[in-house]
Amino acid sequence: xxxxxxxxxxxxxxxxxxxAGAMAEIYRVRYDGGRPDPGFPMMMKLPRMGGGEGAExxxxxxxxxxxxxxxxxxHVPRFVAAGDMHRLPYLVMEYIEGRTLQQMLDExxxxxxxxxxxDIARWGRAIALAAHSLHRQNAVHLxxxxxxxxxxxxGSCVLLDFGLSWHAHYPDLLxxxxxxxxxxxxxxxxxxxxxxxxxxxxxxxxxxxxLYELATGELxxxxxxxxxxxxxxxxxxxxPPRALNPQVPPWLQEIVLHCLESTAANRPPSxxxxxxxxxxxxxxxxxxxxxxxxxxSFSSQFRRWIRAAGLHYEPSPLPAERIDxxxxxxxxxxxxxxxxxxxxxxRQATRRxxxxxxxxxxxxxxxxxxxxxxEEAAVHRYHSERLRQWCRGIDLxxxxxxxxxxxxxxxxxxxxxxxxxNQVSLIVIGAATHGLALRRxxxxxxxRVAAEAxxxxxxxxxxxxFALLRQAAAEAA
Amino acid sequence: MRLALLSDLHANPGALQACLAHARRCGATRFxxxxxxxxxxxxxVPVLETVMELAGRGALVVRxxxxxxxxxxxxxxxxxxxLAAAWTRAQLAPRHREFLASLPLTASIADALLVHxxxxxxxxWQYLDRPALVGxxxxxxxxxxxxxxxxxxxxxxxxxxxxxxxxHPMAFAPVPEVPVPLAAHRSWxxxxxxxxxxxxxxxxxxxxxxxxxxxxxxxxxIAYDHTAAAAAIRAAGLPESFAARLERxx
Numbered sequence: 001x002x003x004x005x006x007x008x009x010x011x012x013x014x015x016x017x018x019x020a021g022a023m024a025e026i027y028r029v030r031y032d033g034g035r036p037d038p039g040f041p042m043m044m045k046l047p048r049m050g051g052g053e054g055a056e057x058x059x060x061x062x063x064x065x066x067x068x069x070x071x072x073x074x075h076v077p078r079f080v081a082a083g084d085m086h087r088l089p090y091l092v093m094e095y096i097e098g099r100t101l102q103q104m105l106d107e108x109x110x111x112x113x114x115x116x117x118x119d120i121a122r123w124g125r126a127i128a129l130a131a132h133s134l135h136r137q138n139a140v141h142l143x144x145x146x147x148x149x150x151x152x153x154x155g156s157c158v159l160l161d162f163g164l165s166w167h168a169h170y171p172d173l174l175x176x177x178x179x180x181x182x183x184x185x186x187x188x189x190x191x192x193x194x195x196x197x198x199x200x201x202x203x204x205x206x207x208x209x210x211l212y213e214l215a216t217g218e219l220x221x222x223x224x225x226x227x228x229x230x231x232x233x234x235x236x237x238x239x240p241p242r243a244l245n246p247q248v249p250p251w252l253q254e255i256v257l258h259c260l261e262s263t264a265a266n267r268p269p270s271x272x273x274x275x276x277x278x279x280x281x282x283x284x285x286x287x288x289x290x291x292x293x294x295x296x297s298f299s300s301q302f303r304r305w306i307r308a309a310g311l312h313y314e315p316s317p318l319p320a321e322r323i324d325x326x327x328x329x330x331x332x333x334x335x336x337x338x339x340x341x342x343x344x345x346x347r348q349a350t351r352r353x354x355x356x357x358x359x360x361x362x363x364x365x366x367x368x369x370x371x372x373x374x375e376e377a378a379v380h381r382y383h384s385e386r387l388r389q390w391c392r393g394i395d396l397x398x399x400x401x402x403x404x405x406x407x408x409x410x411x412x413x414x415x416x417x418x419x420x421x422n423q424v425s426l427i428v429i430g431a432a433t434h435g436l437a438l439r440r441x442x443x444x445x446x447x448r449v450a451a452e453a454x455x456x457x458x459x460x461x462x463x464x465x466f467a468l469l470r471q472a473a474a475e476a477a
Numbered sequence: 478m479r480l481a482l483l484s485d486l487h488a489n490p491g492a493l494q495a496c497l498a499h500a501r502r503c504g505a506t507r508f509x510x511x512x513x514x515x516x517x518x519x520x521x522v523p524v525l526e527t528v529m530e531l532a533g534r535g536a537l538v539v540r541x542x543x544x545x546x547x548x549x550x551x552x553x554x555x556x557x558x559x560l561a562a563a564w565t566r567a568q569l570a571p572r573h574r575e576f577l578a579s580l581p582l583t584a585s586i587a588d589a590l591l592v593h594x595x596x597x598x599x600x601x602w603q604y605l606d607r608p609a610l611v612g613x614x615x616x617x618x619x620x621x622x623x624x625x626x627x628x629x630x631x632x633x634x635x636x637x638x639x640x641x642x643x644x645h646p647m648a649f650a651p652v653p654e655v656p657v658p659l660a661a662h663r664s665w666x667x668x669x670x671x672x673x674x675x676x677x678x679x680x681x682x683x684x685x686x687x688x689x690x691x692x693x694x695x696x697x698x699i700a701y702d703h704t705a706a707a708a709a710i711r712a713a714g715l716p717e718s719f720a721a722r723l724e725r726x727x
Binding site for chain 1: 643
């Protein structure tokens with residue numbers, strides 16, 4: 001059934017059709033009777049009812065209705081209205097102006113040249129941040145693919161089509177004990193293939209497939225049409241991107257293959273971690289995974305195939321809980337007017353903050369005054385090495401760590417901007433209740449960080465007796 | 478219209494008043510009591526007085542197994558329960574017993590069936606704690622009452638069951654305060670939990686609120702003075718385990 005342009009449905013005037021897919025049709029709409037629009041353009045989505053898939057499409061619409069009402073933020077279209085499921089099912093939501101990743105890929109393919117790694121990283125980071133915003137709201141998209149990812153003119157990303165999504169606070173209407181896996185075969189994570197719904201790392205896998213597509217122009221696991229073909233990804237490694245496109249830098253391959261690990265626990269533990277890597281390529285630790293240019297040998301693939309036959313996945317806790325277990329911890333390490341006791345206290349607090357789970361990561365940050373006299377690279381080297389030495393006292397148990405030297409005369413501002421941009425979950429900072437020079441300066445920095453931080457802040461005090469003794473000694477001298 | 482669903486009050490007037498006050502603040506104008514007004518708790522009369530007053534103003538009330546036991550039929554459960562049923566019976570005036578005896582096993586409102594335990598055989602007090610039993614209950618509600626929603630109690634934990642994509646009943650552990658849309662074309666069974674004797678390790682009272690027009694159900698946990706309720710049980714000389722249960726919520 002095609003809607004007539006100009007017809008009116010429940011107070012919405014139907015505009016031109018902008019999309020006709022297998023699942024749904026999409027029309028631009030506006031309010032009837034000259035009522036002003038809600039501050040953004042609107043579209044109406046109607047499920048396709050013909051054929052045998054009508055009922056399935058209807059459930060998808062029901063799920064999307066539930067999701068759009070529950071989700072908020074700039075990475076999700078805003079919800080306007082829904083039609084009666086019995087009479088005329090439809091959804092009216094914000095129409096996002098921009099280009100989908102699918103459109104961008106379509107324009108690329110004839111040229112045969114792949115986009116620059118920096119562009120791929122920028123787009124990938126925008127998608128990861130959008131996914132993270134969803135995961136923090138206890139939801140998982142579960143159908144991320146180039147057609148469902150759209151970029152606004154400002155480069156930010158909006159996710160579309162929540163018909164297969166999952167939300168921890170609502171019954172999963174798509175759950176079933178026995179049914180074939182649901183999703184888009186090319187981008188579906190291995191755990192989705194075996195029926196696990198609700199793991200945020202499934203979205204990270206899908207982002208990995210998109211990054212792979214951008215980097216190589218090919219799909220890592222093809223687009224299988226059979227259940228057997230789908231199961232291949234449970235045990236098979238894709239060709240390394242560098243085998244298909246030698247221009248792919250090792251750090252990008254490291255990130256892409258990390259996302260495509262068949263076991264969810266081996267992928268980046270949260271989309272924020274992925275965004276962090278894509279935003280800091282120079283900090284990515286490139287291992288054998290990033291350097292490979294040949295496929296995994298047949299014999300080891302075969303061993304994995306045997307293991308996959310008895311594949312066991314752990315049940316997934318709520319996405320928000322999982323994200324809290326793998327924090328990005330940022331520690332502000334002072335570089336002057338400090339003492340061993342302060343640095344020791346910071347180390348202790350940092351170690352505790354990383355928690356007991358693998359996957360938490362640590363970002364050591366120092367803010368230094370811009371010095372026009374000094375060579376920037378030398379300043380950077382000097383302070384990075386200091387951070388490294390400070391960090392050596394922390395037993396990291398293989399957790400990732402990175403070092404960042406920020407040049408700014410606004411210490412609090414630089415720390416806050418960094419925390420915001422990198423989705424930091426916890427800031428560890430010295431409360432600086434001691435010392436002479438610090439008393440005037442640092443407390444204002446700490447207070448501002450504590451007041452304005454986008455996350456929790458841990459204020460670390462060093463043991464008072466030592467501090468007092470030192471202070472007394474300094475005053476006597 | 479908002480309908481407050483309260484079950485398993487168990488002679489605990491403090492918990493009942495706390496839930497009623499919360500429901501009224503949330504805009505509830507109708508009330509349904511899903512059985513087990515008495516039993517375990519030490520204050521059956523205040524609870525009955527409150528419920529009888531609500532019933533006089535249009536509240537729907539159905540009968541539970543403890544209400545039946547308080548009339549003289551033997552209670553289910555151990556000897557503690559038997560003694561408590563006899564104790565409860567002794568507290569009640571004839572008009573309280575008449576009220577309990579007058580209660581129906583089921584009631585209906587819109588497309589929802591209200592029952593204490595299991596619509597398949599309401600007088601057998603089956604615990605609906607497995608999807609298979611829920612499937613049978615949903616089928617019975619549909620066949621006998623044409624109801625696509627069942628609101629019940631008896632199991633002292635909050636749970637929402639729905640028919641999943643393949644038609645099988647699935648259990649969902651509701652998140653307090655989050656309204657869940659109950660689509661009219663699906664069948665749903667909500668166990669609203671217990672007002673007067675929570676058993677999930679959290680001593681706060683439980684009830685649910687159904688927005689009839691929007692067809693949305695929210696589950697709630699309400700703090701009340703459970704220490705006072707436990708003290709009343711001890712003062713009445715009822716089994717210590719009944720008092721400890723309120724303090725532990727288990």
